[in-house]
Amino acid sequence: MKYEVKNGWTEAGEELKKAVYDFSVGYMDFLNKGKTERECVDTAVTLAEAAGFKPLADFDALKAGDRVYAVNKHKGFAAMVIGKRPLTEGISIVGSHIDSPRLDLKQNPLYEADEMAFLKTHYYGGIKKYQWTAIPLAIHGVIVKQNGETVKIAMGDEGDDITFVITDLLPHLGNSQMSKPAHSFIEGENLNVLVGSMPLGYTEDDKKFKANVLKLLEDKYGIDEEDFTSAELEIVPAFKAKDLGFDRSMIGAYGHDDRVCSYPNLRALLDAETPEYTALCLLTDKEEVGSMGNTGAKSRFLQLVILEMLARAGEGADALSLDRCLDRSLCLSADVSAAFDPNFASVYEKNNSGRMNCGIAVSKYTGSRGKGGSNDAPAELMAKVRKIFNEAGVLWHTAELGKVDEGGGGTIAQYVADLGVDTIDCGVPMLSMHSPFEVAGKMDVYQSYKAFGAFFARR
Ligand code: MN
Ligand code: MN
Numbered sequence: 001m002k003y004e005v006k007n008g009w010t011e012a013g014e015e016l017k018k019a020v021y022d023f024s025v026g027y028m029d030f031l032n033k034g035k036t037e038r039e040c041v042d043t044a045v046t047l048a049e050a051a052g053f054k055p056l057a058d059f060d061a062l063k064a065g066d067r068v069y070a071v072n073k074h075k076g077f078a079a080m081v082i083g084k085r086p087l088t089e090g091i092s093i094v095g096s097h098i099d100s101p102r103l104d105l106k107q108n109p110l111y112e113a114d115e116m117a118f119l120k121t122h123y124y125g126g127i128k129k130y131q132w133t134a135i136p137l138a139i140h141g142v143i144v145k146q147n148g149e150t151v152k153i154a155m156g157d158e159g160d161d162i163t164f165v166i167t168d169l170l171p172h173l174g175n176s177q178m179s180k181p182a183h184s185f186i187e188g189e190n191l192n193v194l195v196g197s198m199p200l201g202y203t204e205d206d207k208k209f210k211a212n213v214l215k216l217l218e219d220k221y222g223i224d225e226e227d228f229t230s231a232e233l234e235i236v237p238a239f240k241a242k243d244l245g246f247d248r249s250m251i252g253a254y255g256h257d258d259r260v261c262s263y264p265n266l267r268a269l270l271d272a273e274t275p276e277y278t279a280l281c282l283l284t285d286k287e288e289v290g291s292m293g294n295t296g297a298k299s300r301f302l303q304l305v306i307l308e309m310l311a312r313a314g315e316g317a318d319a320l321s322l323d324r325c326l327d328r329s330l331c332l333s334a335d336v337s338a339a340f341d342p343n344f345a346s347v348y349e350k351n352n353s354g355r356m357n358c359g360i361a362v363s364k365y366t367g368s369r370g371k372g373g374s375n376d377a378p379a380e381l382m383a384k385v386r387k388i389f390n391e392a393g394v395l396w397h398t399a400e401l402g403k404v405d406e407g408g409g410g411t412i413a414q415y416v417a418d419l420g421v422d423t424i425d426c427g428v429p430m431l432s433m434h435s436p437f438e439v440a441g442k443m444d445v446y447q448s449y450k451a452f453g454a455f456f457a458r459r
Helices: 014-033 037-050 208-221 227-228 256-270 301-310 319-327 342-345 379-391 413-417 442-458
Strands: 067-072 074-080 090-098 102-113 115-124 137-144 150-155 191-198 231-237 243-244 251-252 280-285 330-334 360-365 397-398 420-426 428-430 439-440
Touching: 014 037, 014 251, 014 442, 037 067, 037 074, 037 137, 037 256, 037 280, 067 301, 074 256, 074 301, 074 379, 090 256, 090 442, 102 208, 115 208, 115 231, 137 227, 150 280, 150 439, 227 231, 231 251, 251 442, 256 330, 256 420, 256 428, 256 442, 280 301, 301 330, 330 360, 330 379, 330 413, 330 442, 360 379, 360 442, 379 420, 413 420, 413 439, 420 442, 439 442
Parallel strands: 090 280, 090 330, 330 420, 360 397
Antiparallel strands: 067 074, 074 280, 102 115, 102 231, 115 191, 137 150, 137 231, 243 251, 251 439, 360 420, 428 439
16 A cells, blocks of 8 residues: 555544544643653642552452552553453553653752852753743652652742743853854853842841741741752753644644653553553653663653553463563554754755654664664564555555655663563654654644554553
8 A cells, every 4th residue: 555644634524623622721721730751740649549440558358450559659550451361461551751852940049149149950851941931830749858748849830920930141241152062152150049139137147038938948948058959950941832824733832752652651551451462651760861761661650551561460470471471562662853944954865754734753762873773674574554544544644754864862771672672662753852842743643643552451
């Protein structure tokens, strides 16, 4: 059959359009509630419980049709619908990540300079630093006090009565700045967030501007300066997700990468009927910095969850059963791809590029400099996946990230594949990826949901 890349809106009837728009409402709500990986996990738990899912640990035994979830150290999540076949015949995994590029606060962040108070940051993931100045910013995260109490922080968002900013230089004085290359005209160490400019009147402290911020934080959250050392506070754009375009065909938002795959992944799992093969939605952390650590895709969380299921399914929670399960499993590594952008046409190869509104982009391989760091999926798996998508009427196309040698990227696919799982990359094509306000086509978000649902229902 002829390979064609089709724009999903071209032949979309009213019913499909309504389904696409309705789905995007839930997704935008997920984005607004989850600006950090921890907030995404909290939201996933809420949605899972509302859909009748229970903690895996609460089950002594598992049977087909059971709906369970597990949380990995506040930052990772898995939800499962137990299938009709034994786990050792393999499972269906859709893996995506819930961390996004951002600025983290340093552990000793607060200082004053020239009668202003600032927070120092250390950026997380691949950002263009200049994009983070002169836009409204919010602070989200947790402060864990010495006594173990966790204080959740979320302030500065659109709709709140305060916000924060990183200043930029006025163009009038920008002559030498503007002649520097883009990667260095805003230095990482200058990404300091302006948070105050009023002194504390009644203190002898020679840092009155810093003292005033500390006083306000103590009054509102009961925290002191040393508490910052045991905090994970993230500076994120203050924007809410918005319909984009006169036709509302797109969504502009912070954090599409990779919540734009994570939400359809979670939703498809929560909506799944009892499948043939156990279905597993995996939401991981730390993808933007290499998937390492005990909350990233390289951690043993997935294996642990499978072992916990094997034990409860009476299949023997041993190394052989685990490896059999992994070896016979399939995984869609769901992460964003680059959508062709006519404003930057020279970096794309049109015949093999992600296209907005043309459905889920399937990437047999990713990587850079000759597929380096790539999971190159087997042709047999690609055949299975396109059959599943075609039979379910899922709009899809094949894509790689830009021209050969133009750059590249990779995601969690290789780490899942390392375990023996047949794994392939796919996801929503994106404009302005890794910027504070990324763009996704609503059609593609919905087609991803359909794609993951069809994959979970495979026979
Ligand atoms: Mn990603
Ligand atoms: Mn990314």
